[in-house]
Amino acid sequence: MTVEKPLPSPDPVTAPYWNAAAERRFVLPRCEDCGRHHFYPRSVCPHCGSSQLAWGEVSGRGEVYSYTVIHRAPSAAFAPDVPYAVALIALEEGPHLMSHVVGCAPGEVHIGLPVQVDFRDAGDGVLLPVFAPR
Amino acid sequence: MIATPLHLLDCAIVSDGAAAAIVTSAERAKDFPRPPAYLLGSGYGVRHSHIGEHTRITETGAIDSGRAAFRTAGLTPADVDVAQLYDCFTITVIVELEDLGFCKKGEGGAFVEGGRIALGGKLPVTTHGGLLSAGHPGVGGGFFHVLEAVRQVRREAGARQVPDVNVALAHGNGGVISVHCTVLLGGADTRTS
DSSP: OOOOOOOOOOOTTTHHHHHHHHTTOOEEEEETTTOOBOSSOOSSOTTTOOOOEEEEEOOOEEEEEEEEEEOSOSSGGGGGGOSEEEEEEEETTSOEEEEEEOSSOGGGOOTTOEEEEEEEEEETTEEEEEEEEO | OOBTTBOGGGBOOBOOOOOOOOOOOHHHHTTSSSOOOEEEEEEEEEOOSSGGGOSOTTOOTHHHHHHHHHHHHTOOGGGOSEEEEOOSBHHHHHHHHHHTTSSOTTOHHHHTGGGTTSTTSSSOBOTTOHHHHTOBOTHHHHHHHHHHHHHHHHTOOGGGOOTTOOEEEEEEEETTTTEEEEEEEEOGGGOOO
C-alpha cells in the first residue's frame, strides 16, 4: 500500500507561492508601502499593516538559522526518508521559513550553512521549495 | 533519538485525560467546603504564529506573560515557592525558567542541575510529573499544571507537597511555543482581606 505525503492546499493568499514554485521560481510577498518582505503569505503586511502587497522573485539564497534531524518519522509516509534535516532558513531578504535541507548528508547540516533554493517534485504537478548547500 | 537533540525521554507522553476547575469570586469562595486558590496575577504573550517566522528562537512569549503576571501580582520570581511549567519537551522547561526570570538567558541548563528543581530543591518544578512523566492529553495537559498549583497552595498535594507553599506559578504554552500564559496563585496566607 502506498501512503501519500500531505500536499499543499493553496488558497487565494498562498496560490501565487505554489504556482511560482511549480515553475521552479521562488517568490515572496513584499509590502509596497514599507518595502519589507514577509513569510508566510498573508493578506496584510505583518510589519506595517498595509494591504498593498505584491509578489516578486527573490534570490533564493539564505543560511540555516536552526535545524533538527528527524530520526523517527511523524507518519508512515516519511518512514523511507529518515534521517532527514528540517531547518529554519534565514533568507537574504529577511524572512525565515521552514523547509528541508537536501543535497548533503543530514549530519553535515549546521547553523550558518549557506543554502540555495531548489525544488523537489512532490507529485501531482506540485514542486516544494527545499534548500541545498551552495 | 526522535529529532536531534531530543531523545525519547525528552518528549511528552501522549495520553488521555481531562481537567476542570471552578472559577468564582473570592467572596463566593468563602462558602465552599474547600479552601480556594487566589488568582494573584496573570499574563499573556505571543511572539509568533508559525515557528517558521520566529527570528529569535531562544526567546518566547513567556517573557511577556511572566512580566505581566509578576507585575499584576506585585511579586517577583524570588517569591515563587513552586513552579508548574509546561513541559512538552525538556528544553521547554529550561527556556521557560529563563524567560520567566528564574535565571538568566543561557543559564537554564546549569540552573536545573544538582536537584534544584526536584522535590526538596530550592524551586520544585512540575511536581505532579507534568507532560513528560504524568501524561499529555492535549489542552487538558496544560491545565494539569494549574490544578497542581491549586493543590500545592491548598497544601493538599500529599507526598509531593512542597513545605510552606504560599505562591505557586503555573505556565502554559500552545501552538508551537507560540502562545504563552502565566498565572500566579496564592494560598490563604496571601489573602489579607
